[in-house]
Amino acid sequence: MRGLALTAGLLLAGCASAPAEVATTPPPPAAAAPAEAGKPPVPLQYLYGSAEAAIAVRAVNARIAGYGAWRVKERPRDSVVLAPGATMDAPRFEPCGDKPFAAVFDADETLIWNIAPMRLFAEKGGAFDLAVWDQWEKTGAGKAKAMPGTVEMVNALRAAGITVIANTNRSAGNAKGSEDTLRAAGLGEFKHGETLFLMGDDAGGSSKDPRRATIASKYCVIILGGDQLGDFSQQFNVKDLPAAQRMALATGPAATALWDKGWFLFPNPVYGPWQTLGWDDISSTDSEWKPR
Amino acid sequence: MRGLALTAGLLLAGCASAPAEVATTPPPPAAAAPAEAGKPPVPLQYLYGSAEAAIAVRAVNARIAGYGAWRVKERPRDSVVLAPGATMDAPRFEPCGDKPFAAVFDADETLIWNIAPMRLFAEKGGAFDLAVWDQWEKTGAGKAKAMPGTVEMVNALRAAGITVIANTNRSAGNAKGSEDTLRAAGLGEFKHGETLFLMGDDAGGSSKDPRRATIASKYCVIILGGDQLGDFSQQFNVKDLPAAQRMALATGPAATALWDKGWFLFPNPVYGPWQTLGWDDISSTDSEWKPR
Numbered sequence: 001m002r003g004l005a006l007t008a009g010l011l012l013a014g015c016a017s018a019p020a021e022v023a024t025t026p027p028p029p030a031a032a033a034p035a036e037a038g039k040p041p042v043p044l045q046y047l048y049g050s051a052e053a054a055i056a057v058r059a060v061n062a063r064i065a066g067y068g069a070w071r072v073k074e075r076p077r078d079s080v081v082l083a084p085g086a087t088m089d090a091p092r093f094e095p096c097g098d099k100p101f102a103a104v105f106d107a108d109e110t111l112i113w114n115i116a117p118m119r120l121f122a123e124k125g126g127a128f129d130l131a132v133w134d135q136w137e138k139t140g141a142g143k144a145k146a147m148p149g150t151v152e153m154v155n156a157l158r159a160a161g162i163t164v165i166a167n168t169n170r171s172a173g174n175a176k177g178s179e180d181t182l183r184a185a186g187l188g189e190f191k192h193g194e195t196l197f198l199m200g201d202d203a204g205g206s207s208k209d210p211r212r213a214t215i216a217s218k219y220c221v222i223i224l225g226g227d228q229l230g231d232f233s234q235q236f237n238v239k240d241l242p243a244a245q246r247m248a249l250a251t252g253p254a255a256t257a258l259w260d261k262g263w264f265l266f267p268n269p270v271y272g273p274w275q276t277l278g279w280d281d282i283s284s285t286d287s288e289w290k291p292r
Numbered sequence: 293m294r295g296l297a298l299t300a301g302l303l304l305a306g307c308a309s310a311p312a313e314v315a316t317t318p319p320p321p322a323a324a325a326p327a328e329a330g331k332p333p334v335p336l337q338y339l340y341g342s343a344e345a346a347i348a349v350r351a352v353n354a355r356i357a358g359y360g361a362w363r364v365k366e367r368p369r370d371s372v373v374l375a376p377g378a379t380m381d382a383p384r385f386e387p388c389g390d391k392p393f394a395a396v397f398d399a400d401e402t403l404i405w406n407i408a409p410m411r412l413f414a415e416k417g418g419a420f421d422l423a424v425w426d427q428w429e430k431t432g433a434g435k436a437k438a439m440p441g442t443v444e445m446v447n448a449l450r451a452a453g454i455t456v457i458a459n460t461n462r463s464a465g466n467a468k469g470s471e472d473t474l475r476a477a478g479l480g481e482f483k484h485g486e487t488l489f490l491m492g493d494d495a496g497g498s499s500k501d502p503r504r505a506t507i508a509s510k511y512c513v514i515i516l517g518g519d520q521l522g523d524f525s526q527q528f529n530v531k532d533l534p535a536a537q538r539m540a541l542a543t544g545p546a547a548t549a550l551w552d553k554g555w556f557l558f559p560n561p562v563y564g565p566w567q568t569l570g571w572d573d574i575s576s577t578d579s580e581w582k583p584r
Contacts, residue, residue, distance in 0.1 A: 040571055043335045043561050049535070049574040050566035051521060051528070051542035056348075056559060058543060059551055115574060116581035135583035143581040148543065229343060236343070243341070250343035251350060251440065259351055267348060269335050269561035274342035279332055282341040282407060289408035289435040291427035 041122050043269040048115050054148045056267050061149035064103070064223060064264050065156035071222045071262075072101055072160050080224055080262035081216040084209075087235050088254045094213075096220035103157050103223035104215055106231040107168035107178065109268040111154075112144040112185050118270060128271070137170050141180035147266070151186045163219060164188070165195045167211050167231075172200030209234040227268035232258075237273065243281045333414050335561040340407050346440045348559050353441035356395070356515060356556050357448035363514045363554075364393055364452050372516055372554035373508040376501075379527050380546045386505075388512035395449050395515035396507055398523040399460035399470065401560040403446075404436045404477050410562060420563070429462050433472035439558070443478045455511060456480070457487045459503050459523075464492030501526040519560035524550075529565065535573045 040049070047053045078093040081104075086092040105111050117136045121128055136144075154164045164187075170178045175192035182190045190196040197211040204210035208230060215221060229236035229250055236246055249255065259265065332341070339345045370385040373396075378384040397403050409428045413420055428436075446456045456479075462470045467484035474482045482488040489503040496502035500522060507513060521528035521542055528538055541547065551557065 038570070040569065040574055041334070042563075042567065043338070044574065045566050045569045046335070046561035046564065049569040050564065051535075051539045052519070052557060052560070052564060052566065054539060054543050055547070055551055055557055058548070059557075062548075116579055119571065119575060120582075132583045136581070139584070140581055143579045145579060227344070243343075247343045247346060251346050255347075256350070256354075259347055265344060265347055265351075267559050267561075268344070269338035269559075271334075272338065272342065272344060274337050274344065275334065277332065277337045277341040278330070279411065282332055282336065283411060287408055287435045287437060289428070289432055290412075291424045292431070 040119070041126070044115075044118060044122065047109075047268065047270050048113055048118075053267060057147050058149035060225075060264055060266050061147070061153040063260055064225060065153045067261070067264075068101075068103060068157045068162050068223055069160045072162060076220070076222060079216055079219075079221040080258060081212050081221045082233050082235075084213060088233075088249045088252060091254045094216040094221070096222075099218065099220040100163060101161060102163040102165050102215065102219035102221050103225065104165045104167050104212065104221050105224075106226035106228070107166045107170060107182065109147075109227045109270065110225055110231065110266050111147065111150055111166065111182065111187060113147055114140070114144055116140065116143050134171065134174065137174035137181070138177040141177065141184040144181050144185055146185040146187055154187050157223070158188070162222070163195065164190075165197070165215055165219070166190050167197045167208050167215065169199040169206055169208070172198040174198075206230075207234040207237070223262060223264065225264045225266065227266045228272050230273070232263050243277060332411070333418070336407075336410060336414065339401075339560065339562050340405055340410075345559060349439050350441035352517075352556055352558050353439070353445035355552055356517060357445045359553070359556075360395060360449045360454050360515055361452045364454060368512070368514060371508055371511075371513040372550065373504050373513045374525050374527075376505060380525075380541045380544060383546045386508040386513070388514075391510060391512040392455060393453060394455040394457050394507065394511035394513050395517065396457045396459050396504065396513050397516075398518035398520070399458045399462060399474065401439075401519045401562065402517055402523065402558050403439065403442055403458065403474065403479060405439055406432070406436055408432065408435050426463065426466065429466035429473070430469040433469065433476040436473050436477055438477040438479055446479055449515070450480070454514070455487065456482075457489070457507055457511070458482050459489045459500050459507065461491040461498055461500070464490040466490075498522075499526040499529070515554060515556065517556045517558065519558045520564050522565070524555050535569060 039045070076096055079096050081094045083092040083094055108114055114136065117129075117132055117140070120132060157164055166178075166182065168178065172192075175196065175198055178198065179190050179192060179196060182188070182196070192198065193201070197215065199206055202210045202214070212221070224232050226232060229246070236250060255263075331337070368388055371388050373386045375384040375386050400406055406428065409421075409424055409432070412424060449456055458470075458474060460470065464484075467488065467490055470490065471482050471484060471488060474480070474488070484490065485493070489507065491498055494502045494506070504513070516524050518524060521538070528542060547555075
């Protein structure tokens with residue numbers, strides 16, 4: 001792995017073994033240096049500032065609200081939480097029974113934007129600072145803003161009788177700070193252990209699968225929302241999973257049947273598990289080109 | 293404006309007055325420096341490499357194909373091209389009459405990904421190089437790849453009787469290179485002046501509005517696709533338009549009625565007109581925060 005700059009991104013993403021790998025590698029060069037002196041880095045300009053990204057985020061939120069209102073009337077038999085051991089190659093889902101409906105969301109860059117700490121990291125050369133992030137979880141309430149259209153979305157889901165639950169890799173030790181943060185962002189009440197699940201709640205570490213199972217034992221989960229594939233299933237974060245295989249799992253027929261039909265993905269080019277990708281993962285020899 | 297690094301991005305985006313501003317500013321510091329030595333810059337890792345972005349792009353393409361097949365059966369009265377002078381505040385659209393159907397797309401980072409030149413720019417410190425880009429337009433055929441799901445999308449639209457047209461700010465002088473590029477990407481035939489419209493085709497310069505009017509005089513345009521707001525209307529690119537006003541126009545009720553219902557936006561955090569945004573555009577004083 002490549003040191004601190006990716007550590008927390010990988011922890012937030014739920015990538016297997018991220019903690020064990022932290023101690024063995026030196027810190028990387030500055031990550032995500034600003035595109036221009038005094039300006040935000042390019043991905044922050046796009047996600048946090050552009051009308052283009054706001055349109056995309058609002059559209060995801062609108063799709064979730066519309067889907068939720070429709071789905072509850074269907075009285076579905078299956079949730080959208082994969083059963084333990086099921087994979088995209090042979091998907092099986094937790095059954096709904098007559099459990100009450102729920103929608104389960106990641107928090108960071110899924111319900112709220114964390115612009116203030118991302119700015120501090122950028123201004124110090126780009127590296128993610130776990131100590132600063134820990135402070136942010138404790139004291140950032142009121143400074144983290146709901147994403148465009150998110151307040152309307154959660155309100156619409158609740159009005160349709162769907163319990164809104166957050167499943168986030170924020171730390172269980174900072175539960176009150178995260179409850180306060182979501183409330184101050186206008187997203188209502190989230191109660192640790194009932195509608196807020198955190199890293200440290202169980203032995204799963206950064207994997208969200210065990211917490212999803214806990215939630216699915218009480219609720220018929222009809223919506224999963226996130227910005228990274230670990231927000232949907234830990235199978236996408238298996239250690240040393242080749243990028244091409246991750247791509248195949250995530251874009252194959254079973255996944256395609258779920259995207260926008262129960263699984264909802266928000267754009268996040270600011271950080272993510274894909275920050276390990278190299279040029280060989282992006283372009284192949286048959287697309288090499290040089291000018292004359 | 294801030295020199296070469298943004299120039300071509302703004303030209304491709306159709307921003308008013310970009311050419312006149314090139315000569316008056318010094319080159320900026322290196323833009324979009326790699327997040328880590330030897331790795332692609334973060335926005336390229338995300339867009340060109342991540343499963344997350346591939347999912348989003350495939351989903352846009354699937355929505356376009358589904359919408360097109362549905363819309364042609366509606367025999368709509370209005371196109372989705374704004375009538376001359378109409379704005380999002382008071383939208384009016386070019387009427388369809390009994391014109392044949394068309395879907396009009398930008399090309400770069402809307403139909404195809406231009407990974408090879410973006411890699412060269414990144415490896416040289418980030419600045420967009422107009423001379424290299426010009427060579428790419430001329431000789432890049434076979435190296436520019438169709439985006440995920442795009443071949444299927446254009447095939448589906450054509451099968452539904454919808455003419456697929458490209459309206460791009462690639463240069464009219466390189467028409468053959470761009471025709472070859474789209475064909476080699478598996479996207480079929482585009483013929484300059486009929487189904488391929490380029491910068492230099494008329495007196496509008498980098499504005500796509502006059503070309504859209506030309507297309508709309510012959511076709512009932514039921515789909516517009518792009519990665520930047522200028523791909524939909526030049527009103528979003530008015531010189532010195534404040535960021536907050538651009539946001540309001542793009543996310544207000546009239547635009548919201550169009551996004552995913554005729555206007556389809558692809559994610560592109562690699563370049564765009566939003567690269568002029570500063571920290572003040574992204575965060576306000578009420579979201580400032582510092583750790584203890």
